[in-house]
Amino acid sequence: MGRIQDCFKENRDVIVELLSKNLNQIVVRLHKRNVITDSEKLGVECSLSPALGIRDLFYYIEVNDKSEDFIDVLNQTENGGIAHLVRLSANYYFTSELKNSEFAIGTDVVLSCEISNDRTVQWFKNGIELTTCSKYNITKDFLVHQLIIINAQEEDAGDYLCECCYAKTRCRLKAGLQVIKALRDVELVKGETLHLSCKLNRDLNIKWLKNGKEISCDKQTDCKKTSQENLFKYTLKMKNIKMINSGEYSCVCGNFKTSCFVIITDIPIEQIINARTTEKLYEIQGKKEELAQKEEKIVKEETKLLEMETEIRNKAMEIKEKAEEIESQRSKLALKEKEMKEREIQLELKEAKLGELEMEKIMLKKDSLTLTQQSEELKFTRANANMMQNELEKLKNEKTELEKRIEILEKYIDNGSIKHEQTITEIRQTYENMITKMKAEHDDTLSSIDKKLEEMQQKQSGICVVS
Structure with a gap:
């Protein structure tokens, strides 16, 4: 498979x-x-x-x-x-599969198969799952699985299935032919009715033979088959038998055969002597014929009853098969629904994950925009810092020129003029205070710029790591 x-x-x-x-x-x-x-x-x-x-x-x-x-x-x-x-x-597949077989009624039947890997299997009969009970014993020996049918009977015949995942192995069990009632030897008086019957557990196309030759059914000879509870009764009936009807009678089909001997005799002489009148003899014969007719009527009624029972049984089997088919379809539908639910769960997880990624993408875009704005601010701050640095350089240059002028002035100033020295000292002090103040402001600005640059670099590094 x-x-x-x-x-x-x-x-x-x-x-x-x-x-x-x-x-x-x-x-x-x-x-x-x-x-x-x-x-x-x-x-x-x-x-x-x-x-x-x-x-x-x-x-x-x-x-x-x-x-x-x-x-x-x-x-x-x-x-x-x-x-x-x-x-x-x-x-998971079957390395050894089930095989069709026949069984003898009353024996234990063992169905065995082997799976490729160690896994639990399920057993079914005619679509219905089997479990261990008084009738069935389910065993497992590593990879070998067995179903044991205890004291198998006619009703245990059917289709058996062992299933593992999507691997299946099937077989059909048939009850071996069993003779429930065989033909028996009989001795009759000519003119009586011959009744021969045998009962089997199988529905066969049997033939009736006399001394090895097939018997043709006609008005005098009636061949019937009736069934009840999976047992089949085959009957041969012959009216008004004669001496020539003596011999070996057989019911045969293929290799099956059951036989008996039929002996036909004349009316015993003692019966004739003891009969009071010939009329009495005819009366006895009439009662026998009447009894035979009643017996024939009873057989016909029994046959009709058996046919009705068979029809009812067949209808019940059809209903059972339909119910099993519906149950099988329900099982398949339940499996498909389960698979669809699992797929829906997987799809929901994927959608949730996609939503998280979209949110993360939006946050990254927002951080990128913030970083861009901060970068522009940094460029502007750097430009201001450069301008302030240039102004500081100009002030330094002006200070240097002023000092040179002061030196020149000092050469021409009278050393004894205290007032002039004070004036020069005041001018120098004022200028130095102004320079010190501008330098302090400039140093604070540069420190703030450096600190802001350091924070922006840290933020930029963090965003890169998250990305």
């Missing part, structure tokens, strides 16, 4: 719906990895429908034993759910 192909059969609708969206992309990637050949790639691409192409693709993957590459490619194309199904089908 196939492995990955079973996965496709069990989940055909879901797989076709999801893979058909990016089938060409999957085929191209598989071809690049040399998983499928040129002709196989062309076969999938030129299929009459996506379903046929995907079915062939699963077949190629299984034949080439490339399930791991297939799973990897499916994951790359956001088909993780299907990849999971393929992995289960590839890893």
Whole structure:
């Protein structure tokens, strides 16, 4: 039984719906990895429908034993759910399967199979799951799984299934032919009615033989088959038998045969002698015929009753099969609903993650805009700092020139003039105070600029790290 192909059969609708969206992309990637050949790639691409192409693709993957590459490619194309199904089908399959067989009623029947990996299996009979009970014993010996049917009867015949993931193995059990009631030797008087019957547990196309030759059914000879509770009764009835009807009678079908001897005798002479009158003899014969007619009527009524019971049983079986089919469809629908819910959860997680990324993107844009504004402010501050530096340089130059002029003035000033010296000292002091004040203001400004530059560099480094 196939492995990955079973996965496709069990989940055909879901797989076709999801893979058909990016089938060409999957085929191209598989071809690049040399998983499928040129002709196989062309076969999938030129299929009459996506379903046929995907079915062939699963077949190629299984034949080439490339399930791991297939799973990897499916994951790359956001088909993780299907990849999971393929992995289960590839890893769990039956290395030894169930086989059709017959069993003898009253014996224990053992159904055995072996799985590729250690995993729990499920057992079913005619679509109904089985569990360990007084009738069934379910065992497991590592990879070997067994279902033991205890004291198997006719009703235990049917279709059995062992399932693991998407791997399945089936078999059909039939009850071996069993003779419930065999033909028995009989001795009759000529003119009586012959009744021969046998009961089996099988519905067979039997033949009646006399001394090895087939008996034809006519008005005198009636062949019937009736059934009740899975048992089948085969009857041969012959009216007004004669001496010539003596012999070996057999009920046969293929290798099956049950036989008996029928002996026909004349009316015993003692019965004739003891009969009071010939009329009495005829009266006895009439009562026998009347009794035979009543017996025939009873048999017909029983046959009708059995036919009605059989019809009712068949209707019940049809209803049971329909109910099992509906339950199977419900199980499949529940599985598909579960898969859809899992996909919806995955989609919600992806959408949530996408929302987080969008928020982070917006925050980064906002930080970038802030950084740009701060950068512009820094440029403006640097320009102001340069202007102040230039002004400071001019002041220094002016101070130097002023000092030179003072030196020149001092040469021409009278050394004894105290008033002039005081004036010069006051001028020098005033100028130095002015220079000191401007320098202090300039140093504060430069310190503030340096501090602001350092903060902006730290912010810029933090944004880079977050990005």
